[in-house]
Amino acid sequence: MTGVNLVEIRKTPEPDVDPQGAILRVEACGICGTDARTFFNGDPKAPAPWILGHEPVGVIEELGPGAHLPPGVKKGDRVFLGSILTCGQCRWCTEGFQNLCDQHLLYGYDPYPGAYADYAPVPAIAMKNVIALPPDLPSDLATVADPFACALNGVEVLDIRLGDTVVILGAGPIGCWQAIMARDRGASKVYLSDVNRQRLDIALRAVGAFVDDAWVAGDDNGVAEVLDRTEGKGPERISVAAPSKAAQQAALLMAAKRARVVYFAGLPKHDPISPLDINQLHYKELSVLGAYGATHRQYRITMDYLRRRRDQLAAVVTHRFPLDRIGDAFETIRSGTGLKVVMLP
Ligand SMILES: [Zn+2]
Ligand SMILES: [Zn+2]
Known part of the structure; x- marks a missing residue:
């Protein structure tokens, strides 16, 4: 990335291996909404010229002399690299909530360049995030482990129970995966909505079999639509998987009494205040919760889940691009014509 909305393919020297880190020969790297926002709006944590890419899968090509890999992983293995870099020592890390680490950083952002490249450095701090892949899980699909684990975190916070009616607002990759997991957790009805007709159609082609009904909001x-389908009572579980104040407000209005609502997506940093009808919370005894990132435990569960549900989840990866078409890849995200987009260096 050479500037806002500017990209060049360059030949660069191969990265030096960190004495306590490694070099990854990149096989695939996902592009997510965060990457697209950085590319089209700029981000001080991606000082141009900068190599983005924080959802990499690759082979451990080289190891620093003092590097320690997690148990069961060795040089030459194909691995996924979790993007949330943590201190490993604060209260949240030691209690298993690595997503809430007091000092967490993101791989692919300053000072750690990312993996839209043939080779990517793995800094020492990222070595504990290296996860071995099941041999039968293809690399392009494995890149979704990062956002998928976040979707899983949202579903765990939502605590979907056998027989619940679940509404998911937002039909991006997160909403799609949550629909599949809601079904697996025993929801009786799963509804999906989006404000964008095209995105909803693409989503339904991928995960329509897991959804009872869907509509353009x-x-x-x-x-x-929700009250109509629930005899006016509303759903027990609602995931707001879209960075939208309107969706956050609507979720409270449609919720059943004693329902649980999870705000999965954040709002822009410069505009984070959302007016909510607190009487909905009060009179209906709602629980409104947040979900952010994913823990090491959730990454581990994700790998097995991706392998088991490979065929259904693969449908969510709609586009694959070689490195020299990375500009087209970003445009695909911006235009909403694809769900999950993956670079294949
Ligand atoms: Zn991401
Ligand atoms: Zn920590």
């Missing part, structure tokens, strides 16, 4: 963000 209109002016009321789908409140009428």
